Amino acid sequence: MKKLLPLLFFITLGSATWAQGSWWNEANNWDRVTPWERYLILSPGYMGPNAFPVPEILDGKIGQILVLETALEGHFNAHEQTQNLFTRLFIPFKNKKVGLNIFLVPFEIFNYDTYLRDLRHSTDYDGQGVSTGDVYISTHIQLLENKVFWPDVLLNLTLKTASGNQYGAARFSDSPGYYFTLSFGKAVFKTEKAGSLRLYGMFGFYAWQTNQPDHFQDNAIVYGLGVKWQQKHFSLNQSLGGFSGYLNNGDRPSVYRIDLESNLQNNVNYKIRFQYGFNDIDYRSIRFSILYKLK
Amino acid sequence: MHTLKTIFFVFVFLSLGQITVAQNELWWWYEIHDYDGYTPWQRYLIQSPAYFGPNAFPLPQNHQGLLTQNAYLETALEGHFNTHESTENLFGRLFIPLLKEKVGIEVSMVPLEVFSYDTLIRDERFSRNYDGKGTASGDVYIGTQIQLLKNHARWPDLLLGIHIRTATGNQYESARFADSPGYFFDVSAGKTYNVNNRLFKDIRVSGLVGFYVWQTNLAAHFQDDAILYGAGIQLRGEKLLWYNGLIGFYGYLNNGDQPLVLRSRFQTQWTKKVNLGFQFEHGLHDYNFRSLRLSLIYTFKS
Numbered sequence: 001m002k003k004l005l006p007l008l009f010f011i012t013l014g015s016a017t018w019a020q021g022s023w024w025n026e027a028n029n030w031d032r033v034t035p036w037e038r039y040l041i042l043s044p045g046y047m048g049p050n051a052f053p054v055p056e057i058l059d060g061k062i063g064q065i066l067v068l069e070t071a072l073e074g075h076f077n078a079h080e081q082t083q084n085l086f087t088r089l090f091i092p093f094k095n096k097k098v099g100l101n102i103f104l105v106p107f108e109i110f111n112y113d114t115y116l117r118d119l120r121h122s123t124d125y126d127g128q129g130v131s132t133g134d135v136y137i138s139t140h141i142q143l144l145e146n147k148v149f150w151p152d153v154l155l156n157l158t159l160k161t162a163s164g165n166q167y168g169a170a171r172f173s174d175s176p177g178y179y180f181t182l183s184f185g186k187a188v189f190k191t192e193k194a195g196s197l198r199l200y201g202m203f204g205f206y207a208w209q210t211n212q213p214d215h216f217q218d219n220a221i222v223y224g225l226g227v228k229w230q231q232k233h234f235s236l237n238q239s240l241g242g243f244s245g246y247l248n249n250g251d252r253p254s255v256y257r258i259d260l261e262s263n264l265q266n267n268v269n270y271k272i273r274f275q276y277g278f279n280d281i282d283y284r285s286i287r288f289s290i291l292y293k294l295k
Numbered sequence: 296m297h298t299l300k301t302i303f304f305v306f307v308f309l310s311l312g313q314i315t316v317a318q319n320e321l322w323w324w325y326e327i328h329d330y331d332g333y334t335p336w337q338r339y340l341i342q343s344p345a346y347f348g349p350n351a352f353p354l355p356q357n358h359q360g361l362l363t364q365n366a367y368l369e370t371a372l373e374g375h376f377n378t379h380e381s382t383e384n385l386f387g388r389l390f391i392p393l394l395k396e397k398v399g400i401e402v403s404m405v406p407l408e409v410f411s412y413d414t415l416i417r418d419e420r421f422s423r424n425y426d427g428k429g430t431a432s433g434d435v436y437i438g439t440q441i442q443l444l445k446n447h448a449r450w451p452d453l454l455l456g457i458h459i460r461t462a463t464g465n466q467y468e469s470a471r472f473a474d475s476p477g478y479f480f481d482v483s484a485g486k487t488y489n490v491n492n493r494l495f496k497d498i499r500v501s502g503l504v505g506f507y508v509w510q511t512n513l514a515a516h517f518q519d520d521a522i523l524y525g526a527g528i529q530l531r532g533e534k535l536l537w538y539n540g541l542i543g544f545y546g547y548l549n550n551g552d553q554p555l556v557l558r559s560r561f562q563t564q565w566t567k568k569v570n571l572g573f574q575f576e577h578g579l580h581d582y583n584f585r586s587l588r589l590s591l592i593y594t595f596k597s
Contacts, residue, residue, distance in 0.1 A: 036514075
């Protein structure tokens with residue numbers, strides 16, 4: 001009996017230890033060697049909608065006013081829904097040639113089914129929770145402006161911090177990155193009554209860490225095209241853009257965006273955005289923003 | 296006959312084994328590091344200043360709270376030395392003011408380094424470069440600098456720096472560059488006091504604090520986070536600047552990620568266009584190098 005007791009104790013302990021992560025081990029066919037962190041794929045196709053947002057398709061012109069944008073956002077598909085806050089602060093410097101743009105998702109609530117959970121190798125059993133996101137810090141530099149023949153040219157240098165949490169739930173990638181873009185834009189049509197029509201394009205380079213030994217980084221080409229109709233009291237902006245990574249592991253998202261923004265003469269404006277994700281960012285997203293002019 | 300056949304097969308297998316070993320030029324690395332047979336070799340390298348070359352995690356510059364007024368290009372020859380290693384490299388830095396005395400952008404890099412280290416360093420760093428010799432090119436650093444405060448009666452000048460470290464460097468396998476992006480933010484503060492004696496016009500006292508993050512690629516802690524700190528004193532004469540200071544960062548992993556250096560720099564003020572700089576660095580902790588830098592600084596017209 002004395003011999004049986006320790007044996008029983010060890011068997012019980014063994015079962016308990018196995019049970020702690022057993023569903024994940026089974027679902028992901030764990031090899032018992034590789035840490036679970038390495039099973040997650042660091043790409044837009046295998047993370048939440050805010051982990052690798054497609055960069056803003058800029059129109060070649062720097063913002064002129066100090067503005068704080070606060071927004072409510074939702075991302076939906078058949079297997080997931082995410083609601084989040086979004087905050088952006090743009091600070092133009094005195095000469096209106098340089099500006100600092102800081103944005104983040106301070107808070108998101110997510111809910112996904114077991115299909116997505118296992119596809120993403122998530123360790124979040126019920127696929128529900130809250131998380132906070134990465135901070136992006138950009139420097140915008142106006143290289144060319146108001147030339148007769150040449151378009152306006154804007155350089156954007158953006159740093160992606162690794163401040164997001166819930167890596168285990170595949171919400172944020174816990175990896176730093178950066179992207180550099182050049183955007184071009186020119187008004188092709190302008191009248192007092194009809195407003196102006198601006199065509200623009202953007203290309204650049206995006207790099208982020210994958211933590212994989214044979215390719216520590218994923219490198220992607222950033223691209224985008226758009227058209228903006230600016231009226232006296234509102235603007236309508238449509239763009240198509242994305243990035244294309246070289247690993248082809250869900251790293252080629254592209255989106256279509258349509259923005260309707262008020263242009264009221266007071267300090268508060270409103271914006272509504274609809275985004276349709278293609279390829280590796282399979283979400284339909286909507287964002288309601290309030291833009292406060294601070295100065 | 297049967298015995299002859301057996302001997303023949305044994306001979307064939309032994310020869311085949313010899314060929315396989317000879318083909319694998321890195322057998323020495325697997326032996327030295329007691330390779331476990333499954334961990335990728337990349338994971339053996341320790342991503343910290345003490346286990347990489349001197350240019351992998353260079354200590355940032357203390358800008359002393361002040362944004363440079365004019366655009367300048369600095370090109371330099373540099374050497375880093377200790378008993379087991381010598382590295383010589385080129386260094387380049389370009390500063391462009393975007394808004395005079397308010398915002399500027401700084402780009403710096405080591406375009407080429409020639410390195411040579413002995414087997415002690417090679418094995419300590421898990422390098423796969425058998426003879427420890429070669430050339431490498433480094434990461435690009437891009438920093439935005441913003442003047443937060445200047446010429447205040449009581450408060451010191453304050454300068455904010457936001458820096459991206461790209462992962463463009465090569466020779467990871469030789470433990471030269473970390474192949475990992477990073478970023479650091481720093482705020483430097485400085486105040487000038489007039490002395491107006493025979494040798495020096497004024498003295499500038501400065502300090503720096505910040506936060507440095509880089510990727511480690513380790514499953515348990517993907518990033519290393521470090522507190523950046525520094526302090527210095529600069530004496531300004533008619534034709535010469537002399538800066539002395541300490542700068543370092545303090546990582547939380549304690550795996551060689553707490554470098555500290557003593558830096559002394561002379562810079563001429565002979566002309567408004569071309570000047571010379573001479574810098575000496577003495578590594579005090581987790582950065583075991585004595586370094587010299589000879590710079591040519593070309594200032595562009597404002």
